[in-house]
Amino acid sequence: MSALRVLISINVIVSECINEEMRTLVTPNNGLRPKMSKDNDSAASTNSSLMDRQQRSFILPMEANTSLSKPVDTKAVLSCPRITQKAVLVTIRWEIILRDKPSCTRAYRRDTNETRAINCSDETISWDSRPDRNPALQIDPVAITHDGYYRCEVVTTHGHFYHGYHLTALVPPEVTLFQLENGTIVCRAAAGKPAAQISWTPGGDCHTVEESLGNDTVTVQSLCRWKDHRVSNVSCSVSHLTGNRSLSIELNQGVIVLEFPPSTLLIVLYVKFSLFLVILIIVGFIYFQRIKDCSPFFNVQALLTPESPGRDACSPGQNLLIHYTDS
Secondary structure (H helix, E strand, C coil): CCHHHHHHHHHHHHHHHHHHHHHHHHHCCCCCCCCCCCCHHHHHHHHHHHHHHHHHHHCCCEEEEEEEEECCCCCCCEECCCCCCCCCCEEEEEEEEEEECCCCCEECCCCCEEEEEEECCCCCCEEECCCCCCCCCCEEECHHHCCCEEEEEECCCCCCEEEEEEEEEEECCEEEECCCCCCCCCEEEEECCCCEEEEEECCEEEEEEEEHHHHHHCEEEEECCCCCCCEEEEEEEEEEECCCEEEEEEECHHHHHHHHHHHHHHHHHHHHHHHHHHHHHHHHHHHHHHHHHHHCCCCHHHHHHHCCCCECCCCEEEEECCCCCCC
C-alpha cells in the first residue's frame, strides 16, 4: 500500500513539471515561440500584408434586391447602393421597368456633370435631388401604375454596384357596413389592393365573395346573419396592408325574417290576397248600400211623409226642406 502511494506521488510531480515547461514555452512575455524563427515571422508578415492589399484593390460586383410596398398618394424614395469614400464615382444609371410600358433609363455622368433620360414620360418619377450629391430616385405621388422593377447601377473606380426594388402600390379599400331589408348585414371593402380580409364579432352564418376589378383592385363583400335573437350589436373588422378598420352596427330587432320554402310562401301570399279581396268587397258593399239609403231617388217614401221634415239622418247638420201639396 505504501509503494502505491509513492508511485502516485511521483506521477503527480512529473505532471506538474511538464505543465510548467509548456507554460514557459507559450508565454508571450519571455519571447519564446516553439519552433519558429525570425525569418519565418518576417516572411509570414510580408505575405499577409500583400494579401490584404490585393483584397482591398479587388472588389466583386455587389447586387441586392428589395421588395417595397407603398400606399398610393404617398412619396417613395429609392436609394442607390452606398460607395466607400476612397471610391471615385464614374456613372449612375436608373433602369425603370413598368408593366405595359417601355423601359425608362435615367443616367448621370460625373466627368461631364450631365444627366440624361431615355423613354421617360412619367413626370412623377425623377431624381430626389442633385445626382452628384444624392443619386436616389423619387416617386411623388405613388400611383397604381407605378408597379414595377427599379434598378440602380453605380459605377466607381472600385467596381460596379447594383440595387433593385420590386415596388408594389397599395390601395386602401373603402369600407362600408349596412343592413339589408331582409335583416342581412353586409360588410364591404371596395377597390382595395391587395384584397382585404373581413372578420365578424360575434361570428355568424357568413358568406364572403370577391370581385376582381380591371385595375388590379379587388372588392370583398361579406354577408352575415345571426339566428341567435340575443345578438343586438355586431362588428366588422377589415384587415389590410394599409391599415385596419372596424365598424359596428345595431341589429334591427323589428325585422323578423321568416324562412319559408317557395311553395309555402306562395300559399301564404295567396291566402293574404284572398283575404284582402274579401275585405274589399265587404267594404264596397257597405259603402254603396249607404249611398242607396241616403239618396232621395231611392227613398221616395221619406220625401212623401209629412212627419219627416227637418234634419236628414244621412246628412247631419244639414236642413232638408220638403215641400208637399195636400190633395
